[in-house]
Amino acid sequence: MKIAIASGKGGTGKTTLSTNLAAYIAQTHPVVLADLDVEEPNSGLFLSGSPIATEDKFKMVPSWDAEKCIHCGNCQKVCNFNAIISLPKIVMVFEKLCHSCYACAELCPAKALTMVPEKIGTLKAYKQGNLHFVESRLDIGQEMAVPLIGQTESWLNDHFPDALLLLDSPPGTSCPVIEATKDVDFVILVTEPTPFGLHDLTLAVETMTTLKKEFGVVINRHRETGDIVEQYCEQNDIPVLACIADSRLVAELYSQGKMMYKSVPDMQQALDNIIRFLHLPGGRQ
Amino acid sequence: MKILFTAQGTGWDAKVDPRFGRCPWLVVVDSETNELTAVDNSDSSEEAHGAGPKTSRKVVELAPAVIITGNGPGGNAATVLEMLDAKIVTGAAGKTLKEAYEAFTAGTL
Numbered sequence: 001m002k003i004a005i006a007s008g009k010g011g012t013g014k015t016t017l018s019t020n021l022a023a024y025i026a027q028t029h030p031v032v033l034a035d036l037d038v039e040e041p042n043s044g045l046f047l048s049g050s051p052i053a054t055e056d057k058f059k060m061v062p063s064w065d066a067e068k069c070i071h072c073g074n075c076q077k078v079c080n081f082n083a084i085i086s087l088p089k090i091v092m093v094f095e096k097l098c099h100s101c102y103a104c105a106e107l108c109p110a111k112a113l114t115m116v117p118e119k120i121g122t123l124k125a126y127k128q129g130n131l132h133f134v135e136s137r138l139d140i141g142q143e144m145a146v147p148l149i150g151q152t153e154s155w156l157n158d159h160f161p162d163a164l165l166l167l168d169s170p171p172g173t174s175c176p177v178i179e180a181t182k183d184v185d186f187v188i189l190v191t192e193p194t195p196f197g198l199h200d201l202t203l204a205v206e207t208m209t210t211l212k213k214e215f216g217v218v219i220n221r222h223r224e225t226g227d228i229v230e231q232y233c234e235q236n237d238i239p240v241l242a243c244i245a246d247s248r249l250v251a252e253l254y255s256q257g258k259m260m261y262k263s264v265p266d267m268q269q270a271l272d273n274i275i276r277f278l279h280l281p282g283g284r285q
Numbered sequence: 286m287k288i289l290f291t292a293q294g295t296g297w298d299a300k301v302d303p304r305f306g307r308c309p310w311l312v313v314v315d316s317e318t319n320e321l322t323a324v325d326n327s328d329s330s331e332e333a334h335g336a337g338p339k340t341s342r343k344v345v346e347l348a349p350a351v352i353i354t355g356n357g358p359g360g361n362a363a364t365v366l367e368m369l370d371a372k373i374v375t376g377a378a379g380k381t382l383k384e385a386y387e388a389f390t391a392g393t394l
Contacts, residue, residue: 082335
């Protein structure tokens with residue numbers, strides 16, 4: 001089973017929930033947590049383990065051969081992303097803009113463009129007890145998260161085909177989120193009961209509805225029953241899986257990179273609720 | 286000498302656009318004749334990615350000796366413009382083309 005932990009707004013508690021849920025389940029059952037927020041992965045701040053794999057990840061980009069080029073300008077014409085610019089005496093390739101579609105190379109009449117690998121990031125995997133933790137990190141200066149997210153998902157499918165997979169997703173509703181959630185069975189949308197939190201939750205709900213995903217909401221920094229997020233979920237028949245109360249202790253533990261379910265009963269209750277709702281292993285049955 | 290402006294319109298009263306890649310018009314002044322030629326750049330301004338290189342490609346074709354703009358070209362655009370060896374003058378955003386041209390010729394831009 002694959003579950004994505006996503007949100008519209010950033011900073012609502014995706015990583016807090018992902019790491020606590022993974023570590024809590026791992027007390028008794030095997031689980032894999034992958035941080036797919038490749039532009040800013042931070043689950044690793046809260047987890048430790050023995051490294052079991054490190055792999056550089058690449059995307060294919062064109063390389064120009066000046067001697068073969070006949071300067072017809074076709075490569076520029078067929079590129080939808082302005083990643084290749086044909087000037088009178090030179091062809092310039094902007095690797096960071098390239099979507100690896102191969103059109104320029106395949107359609108070059110002089111065969112002056114060949115596709116070569118460019119490193120875009122690194123995948124690392126760790127193991128601690130029942131918990132496998134996988135993190136991919138985009139190299140500095142790389143602009144496109146989607147290829148690295150996709151390759152990380154393929155790696156997960158190859159190495160953990162039948163595992164319980166928790167995917168800590170990027171925030172927002174754009175391409176990286178679509179890529180991170182496209183194959184999952186359920187999406188947990190983490191939000192906070194503020195106007196910003198609600199606004200971005202409605203965008204995330206629209207996105208997941210369009211993708212025909214099953215989803216539910218976790219309200220973090222919860223203060224009072226019947227808040228604006230609860231009202232919205234009730235009006236739209238969206239299940240609220242759990243609420244995590246706003247507390248200074250949670251913030252303190254977070255700032256120290258510590259797990260919360262051990263010392264915050266409210267967090268443990270929230271995790272139990274999620275485990276029960278999704279029929280996951282572990283927790284207090 | 287050809288002087289190119291990133292512009293919000295086509296005439297002397299149009300404002301210099303602060304953006305390089307996404308400016309709606311590229312306006313070239315021939316300093317011998319003071320004649321204006323405007324090139325539509327709306328296709329670049331609507332690009333999701335790579336507006337800088339695309340606009341630069343047009344600028345290289347127009348081959349100006351001077352480029353007057355606002356914030357200046359970004360990294361990708363600047364790489365293409367290196368082919369041109371043009372002088373790039375920034376900080377003209379908000380001025381009309383006439384004001385920017387006069388300031389440039391007076392050496393105060």
